[in-house]
Amino acid sequence: MAASPLALGIERDERPGRACPQDYRYPPRSFDRAPEIECETLYVAGGLYGNVDALDALLAMVAREPGAKLAFNGDFHWFDVAPSDFDYVASTVLAHSATRGNVETEIAHEDSGAGCGCAYPAEVGDAEVERSNRILDALRETSRRFPDLRKRHGELPMNLVARVGDARVGLVHGDAASLAGWGFAHDQLDNPRKARWLESVFAESKVDVFASSHTCLPACRAFPFGAVINNGAAGMPNFSGTAHGIVTRIACSAAPSETLYGVQVRGVHVDALALRFDERRWNERFLASWPEGSPAHESYYRRIAHGPKFTKSQAAPHAA
Numbered sequence: 001m002a003a004s005p006l007a008l009g010i011e012r013d014e015r016p017g018r019a020c021p022q023d024y025r026y027p028p029r030s031f032d033r034a035p036e037i038e039c040e041t042l043y044v045a046g047g048l049y050g051n052v053d054a055l056d057a058l059l060a061m062v063a064r065e066p067g068a069k070l071a072f073n074g075d076f077h078w079f080d081v082a083p084s085d086f087d088y089v090a091s092t093v094l095a096h097s098a099t100r101g102n103v104e105t106e107i108a109h110e111d112s113g114a115g116c117g118c119a120y121p122a123e124v125g126d127a128e129v130e131r132s133n134r135i136l137d138a139l140r141e142t143s144r145r146f147p148d149l150r151k152r153h154g155e156l157p158m159n160l161v162a163r164v165g166d167a168r169v170g171l172v173h174g175d176a177a178s179l180a181g182w183g184f185a186h187d188q189l190d191n192p193r194k195a196r197w198l199e200s201v202f203a204e205s206k207v208d209v210f211a212s213s214h215t216c217l218p219a220c221r222a223f224p225f226g227a228v229i230n231n232g233a234a235g236m237p238n239f240s241g242t243a244h245g246i247v248t249r250i251a252c253s254a255a256p257s258e259t260l261y262g263v264q265v266r267g268v269h270v271d272a273l274a275l276r277f278d279e280r281r282w283n284e285r286f287l288a289s290w291p292e293g294s295p296a297h298e299s300y301y302r303r304i305a306h307g308p309k310f311t312k313s314q315a316a317p318h319a320a
Contacts, residue, residue, distance in 0.1 A: 021112065024102070024119075024179040026158055031170045031205035037097055037162035041068040041251040044171060044231065045275075046101070046213020048072065050080025050089055051235030052285065054245050057277040058234060059092070061247070065256065071160065073213055074101020074173030078135065078235075079296055081142045081289050090149045100156035101173040101214065102180045106136055107143040108154030118214075119180035131295035138295075165252040167208040167268040174214045176201035184212040184230050186219035186314060202226045208265050211248050217308065218246050218315040220272055222263040229263075229270050236300070237307035238315070245275035261316035272315070 043062050048055060055076075062070045076093045080086045100108070102118055116136040120129050143150045158179045160171040175181030183201075188194050202210075202225040210228045218232030232238040234245040249255055249271045255262075262271030286304060290296035 024105070024158070024174075025177060026179075028176045028201040028204040031159065031161055031168075031176070031207050033161055035161045035163040035168065037069060037071060037160060037171075039067070039069040039162070039164060041065055041249070041253065042162055042164050042169065043068060043070045044073055044211040044248040044250065045070070045234040046073040046075060046173060046211075046231050046248075047216060047233035047235060047245075048076040048089070048093075049078035049233060049235040050076070050085060051245070051277065051282055052080065052085050052088055053277040053282040054235040054275055055089060055092060057275055058247060061273070061275065068251075069097065071097040071099075071162070071171055073099050073160075073171045073211060074179070075103045075213060076101070077103050077107065077139060077143075079286055079289060079300075081138050082285075083142055083145055085285070085289075086139075086142050087146060087149070090146065090153070094149070094152055097160060097171075098156055099158060099160055099171055099173055100153060100179070103136065103139070104153040104156060105179065107140045108150055110140075119174075119178070119182070121182055128299055131299045134295040135299075161207070162250075164250045165266065165268045167250070167266040168206060169250055170205055170207040170210045172210060172212045175212060176205060176207075176210060180214065182215055184210065184219070184228050185215040186217055186230070189219055189221045189228055198223065198228075199225050209250060209268070209270055211250065217310050218272060220261055220263060220270070220315060220317050222265070222317055227263050227265045227270055229272065231272060232315070234275055236303060239310055239312050240307045242307045243276075243279045245277065246272050247275045249273050260312060263317050 062068050072093050080089050116132040162169040173179050175183035208226050212230045218238050219230045221228050229248050231246045231248045234247050237243050238246050251269050255271050259271040
């Protein structure tokens with residue numbers, strides 16, 4: 001198979017699912033503003049992916065810390081094509097602070113030509129991209145039943161700024177420059193060629209911590225100029241042989257439960273926590289909407305059943 005034009009660096013790949021629309025972009029300096037959220041404990045959940053059971057577990061986790069705030073940083077929808085699931089996820093998320101991910105952006109209007117809006121990099125196969133576009137089409141069909149919710153999704157911001165203790169936190173779906181950016185993927189954070197870009201976006205944004213998701217695999221890295229924590233997926237397994245999701249906790253105090261890994265920035269704890277939900281019930285719910293042969297089953301069921309080929313040591317902080 002020939003390499004794509006994007007892989008060869010010849011031109012941008014504008015095919016649906018590969019393209020990154022211009023209106024997904026924002027300058028890093030746009031984070032240099034007054035915070036929309038101020039608290040001492042902030043939970044950030046990206047990649048819920050329509051998992052109703054993970055959402056219930058998340059709400060219970062946050063409720064155990066009085067005064068804690070919860071924010072969703074995109075792709076809270078995905079597998080929830082059942083109207084009752086979609087309605088519950090949307091109504092619950094919109095009662096909290098939230099940014100839109102590429103999923104919410106694309107279901108908020110009719111086909112923009114961006115497909116699922118994932119802006120998949122070249123190493124992701126065309127078949128997987130095509131399946132994601134089909135999942136998005138099915139979810140958009142469900143969203144049409146809820147015009148008010150659909151409109152509110154499109155009105156969500158692409159990013160938020162929070163202040164937790166002395167730390168300024170940028171909440172993004174993708175990275176510091178794009179809603180669907182892959183700059184906070186674990187391999188990019190470890191790429192020496194990206195070091196200058198990372199340092200520049202922290203300097204321009206005046207942010208101490210970026211909390212992201214989008215890439216679907218977690219990472220936590222500390223640099224002399226700040227930290228990035230990508231929770232991967234709140235609604236799916238993140239490590240081989242596991243079933244739990246991951247949620248980010250940023251707080252002035254240590255986590256009340258065991259952390260998977262974390263760092264400290266400006267005296268603030270930045271941790272990844274396991275989000276454990278009813279696996280059996282979620283499995284049944286997923287299969288009811290996405291049986292064998294469906295695009296979501298082909299792309300995601302192995303991960304749901306066994307976890308991805310990824311380990312905690314790959315996500316945990318290490319010398320970059």
